[in-house]
Amino acid sequence: MSDVILELRGITKIFPHPEKPVIANDHVSLTLRKGEIHALVGENGTGKSTLMNILYGILQPEEGEILLNGERKTFKNPRDAIAEGIGMVHQHFMLIPSFTVAENLVFAFEPKKGMFVDKKKAAEIAREISGRYKLHIDPDKKISECSLSMQQRVEILKILFHGAEILIFDEPTAVLTPQESEELFKAFEELKKAGKSIIFITHKLREVMHIADRATVMRKGRVVDTVEISRSSMEDLAEKMVGRRIDVTTRKIANSDFPPEKERESVLTLEHVSSGVTPSGEQLKDISLKLCKGDILGVAGVGGNGQGLLVEAVNGLLRNIKDGAIAYEGQDITHSQAYNVRRLGIAHITGERYIRGVSADSSIHENMMMGPHRRSPWSGKVFLHVKKLRELTGSLIRTFDIKTSSPDACIMELSGGNIQKCILAREINLAHDLIVAEEPTRGVDIGSIEFIHQQLVDKAKAGYGVLLVSTDLDEVLSLSTRVVVMYEGEIMGEVNPELPDARSRIGRLMAGVQAS
Amino acid sequence: MLEIIFSEHTLMTGLSLATPLLLCALGGAVCSKAGNFNIALEGFMLIGAFFGVVGSYYLHSAFAGVLTAVLAAVLASLLYGLFLIQLKGHEVILGFGFNMFAIAITGWLLGPVFGGKGSFYDPATPSLEKINIPLLQDIPVLRTLSGHNIIVYLSWLAIAVLFILLYKTALGYKIRALGENPKALSVNGLSTVKYRYLVEMIVGVACGLAGAFLSIGNLSMFTENMTAGRGFIAVAAVGFSNAYIPLTALASILFGIANAVAIQLQGVGMPTEFVDMIPYAMTILMLLPAIRQNQKKAYN
Amino acid sequence: MKNELKQSILRLLIALLIGLLVSSVFILFAGENPLAAYATMLKGAFMGQLKFMTTLRWTVPYMLAGIASAVAVRAGLFNMGLEGCIYLGGLAAGLVGAYVDGLPPLLHVAACLAAAMAVGMLWLLIPAFLKAYHGVNEVIMTWMLSYIAVLLCQFLAAKFQRSEDITSAVQQVRTPEILGSAALPKIVERYQLSVGIFIAIAVCIVYYFFANRSRAGYEHKMVGLNSKFAEYGGVNVRRVQFCSLLASGAIGGLTGAVEVLGVHGRYVHGFALDMGANGIMISLMGRLNPVGVPLAGFFMGAVQNGARAMAREMDVSLDTVRILIAVIVICITAEGLYELLRIKKKNREGD
């Protein structure tokens, strides 16, 4: 047995709450070996992040101890943890948007020349360290102009710069595309070779199987088991997590369920749509699409290739459409604003969950009312029908099995998966016959993923058109009736997901290789 | 008429009127960078003004007056910090509250400290000397930069110092990070509380100097509410410039000069009300270029 | 809702308590007994017809200005130009009240109020438009416009000042008295409280229904909390911002009009000293809440009036009163104080 570098023993964390305290960690124990990649998995809200925050000194446990190389340590704040060689990349990045990459990298540990920060030295450090771990960054770029994956690389380099031996990653791949995840895993291997130990949290079991040496499964604040990946399977892990068997990858929809496309009405058509360039350099180029009722049209592609703009264009959030036409059920909506589009009954499950998807300071009820608040029977011309709206929220919470104490709880008290379910419930309820689903399962545990997928499939079967935009190829393949691939703002081609070699075909299109 | 308005005298007056604005606005800009929209500048300045006279009168030295002014204003700003940072008050209401408190407490203290009411004016109170800059004072136009008291020069120095502090030093990085993403500090093991108090201290020093300028820099007196809304104009300058120090400084100085022009326009036949509107109207005009900028942002 | 009310009141009481504690130092210094002074204060706010009427009389503009500000803040905008709107509204009402002749009473009052609201609204038209459609910072813009409005009112009022007013040593600029038909009748002839209180209550009720029951009110709130969410959810964010600033201006104008028609009987320059700032403060003290804002308005009215009585009847200076009010204002949003107290209580219950 290789030597243990870190041991957590009997960690207990209780969050005070006026009514009922939350036991986030209940006597959790975990060991990390030197040079291993250790996955931490579990449903939303089981206390994974909490445990890692304790390890990193952000939170203090009520009980339990941390042993580093066999020695007892207490971390009063992250600085203590950093000093002991622990680094953490958080679920939400902790970078400063107006600073450059190099400045962020050295933040709080700046090299100095006299009294001043030595920016040149900082850039040098950035270059050197990025070369050493083969993680590409551009030291002089501002963070606000960097892609998410670049930001993540900055975060990783930052903790390496701090001299971390143990690296903690909280859902590093949630915001990354499969390609970017692949790059990240290459970096993991690189780090492993350099003798670093890694703990990473994820909801994607495929990744666990692919990269991890061992995995610890948590459920409801407790550790269920720690397994050697080589002696385990995905189904096995899933069962340990959720407590029941889950069907992880198989296709959920069959094209044969639907009449041929020609016989079906189209809901959404895009003709030669082009847009101006956004500050981040994205653009739509001559997009033509047709979505029929009953279709789930998957849009695959590496993130940042214009899928986001496509969704915005359909939903009236994109202001700079230069050319082309978008029609919904024959009605032109090219230059309509969101408030016009929304009235037509287009549902939009947004990918920007915390930016657009919810009002963070409001209750679940208030978040669920957005949309119904202007529709009969939940609202009149001027006044809301308060009782009906409450009934609606109640019934949505029940049908979508949203775990909450009350509809008046603040939405941010929910775990990520439940917040996503709220958005989903609201939008599916609003849809007339078109659902635009953008990354519907990002950061959501597998139990919830299954549920969400089922909802989308059910809706398609009920005759809704679904536009599914996702960077998760598994998701696109298992749900779509048709798949198009976007690359640099263009549609590279269409692939039938039922073909046996669909995955590799899509992969080639995603890389910008035109289908022959 | 034009030569009266655009004379060296106007420039000189403008620089003098700009000084309290400039100092407060610089302090406010640092606060704003650190994520605190501070509208209590007026109150800190008033407290500074009062204690400036106290120090100068009782310690018989204008310099001691400046020190007491700064000390008192820093205490006030730390108290503000306590309510903002640890007691989690609403910054706008706290600002209103501290401004009210400053007027009240200085008004009240006039009694026990000076035995007077409403104002304290004793010609024996030392005030700051004017300092001439040897070579400068002989060059036309530029000589308006000479012949001010030490606080004026300090305020100009503060532009550079604060700019360098914010953009070149490690401390400045932390202050700016505080405004953009305070969590970035805590995950790096830094205490946000400490830096937030530090920022309040900086604004306290700046406003204390501004207050001292009003009471013993230019006048050697204290009258109730003598800041007369200058702190609010400073807040406007901060907002207008997005707390970018060079722009903040420019806006404050322009304000001062606009005020000086307005003063020169007195007695030219324009109704006073309209003369007094000039600085405010000017601010609005300065905001208008933002329209096109924002349009570009939205539609590009 | 009941809970909300309870919390609001508790917060006000905590702030009041601390304010009283701090100011008792100053009262002791003046050689008075703080307890006696506070008893006077309480009596001064509520005991006797005059005192209670005066408290209510102040509640009216505080409530109205508070709601004027709340309407904007709920949509995420600060109307720092409230004071300007109040002055302009007052002037408009004063002029229509004095110069438009021959209207029956009810109509005349309505005309004055309409004119005031229109002027208040128009004054904010440009900043509202620039904010909503061009993203220009509304705080600075309305703030500067407020200064301009006050100066403009001074100038205009002086133009309308009658010469017989000028011959005496008046210290104020004021327009002629409004006609009898434009006056808001007093509730009790000799006291200042007018039927304007019903206007204020009506506005509160409208605000209640707007905020808690109406589609537009819900949209306003969401725009204020997260405009990106609102936009995505299908709210016409720009229109909401535009309308809310205008509505704030209109209610501001109404505040001025009610003061002029109900209390002063003419436009007197300076009649709404700091009323704009007070309005903003009260709206935040009341947490923009349809129950909280009127409550905060009433609280401020009572504190102000009681404190005045204390200054009048005891040897307590105006400055001490101001310190008291400032401390209350400072403490009222200090969440920390509230938490401190609650946790203490919890601990005690736990023992």
Next chain:
Amino acid sequence: GTGTTSGGSASAGSGSASQSGENQKDPADYKVAVLTIRKMTTPADLNTLEGIERLRDEMGIDCKIVECVEIAEYKEQMQAVCEENYDVVYFIYDNFLEAAKELAPLYPETLFIGLWIDLGEDNDIPNLKPLHFRSEQGAFMCGVAAALKTETDQVAFLGGGINPGIVTFLAGYEAGIKYINPDCELVVSWANTFDDPLKGKELASSLYSRGVDVIFQAANQTGLGVFEAAKEAGKYAIGVDVDQSDLAPENIISSCLLDHGFATYDSISKAYNGEFTNEQVYYGLAEGIPVIALNEDLLDEETLTTIKEVEQKIIDGEIEIPKTTETK
């Protein structure tokens, strides 16, 4: 009650019968309220405070000062004192006049005394006594002094704000200047604030820099800045309300006096002694009240004699002084 005018019987100007000492209240029980329109901070207000102190020291009467900062307070504060059974309500400035006219009939037991109230002959309220300063006289004489003192033939007036009270100063001052030297230029400047000394200083130094050498300030705290500017520029200034020459002995040539303290002491002590009438009282030269304080160190013999002559002419009614002017 002590009111001598209870009932409608006491007609205007009847010089009411003084009451004998028997039903005189103990001075400690005699309740007097002094209402002001702002915090008592200006020189004139401090003067009032002196009057109040004199009442306390000499007669044992304690006055309660009620500072009404907001316009809306005027009536309610006055009414509150009435309801609290004050014997005398003394108010300064006619901002209170409307309220007093309304309340006096409602509270006939209370005596109302108003300073700066000019009702002339037509006061039909028995318990309201109007007092008025002839402020234009002092201003006129200051104008004379300024016109004689100036070497540049440019003098200035700096007002805190355009209101009729301040305009009266301006009118008298202007007339005084023109009386001596019709060619002397008068520059008028308004600070539009009464409590910003820095603005006052900058305004004044701007005036001095353009050739003005005497400034008459009527701007309370703002005016204090004028003296600073005068000291710096080595030019002259004229004070207001009280003799301000000790603030800048080298620069202040005279001060236009308004003896609020005298008015306070005089009227309230008379009311206490039962000599209250509702007759109009003017405080001016003819009534033997000083209206100007001269700084004799700065004025030559000739000037002083001219001023003496002018004073006599005013008393004799040979000079008619306007109370308002179009110059602004």
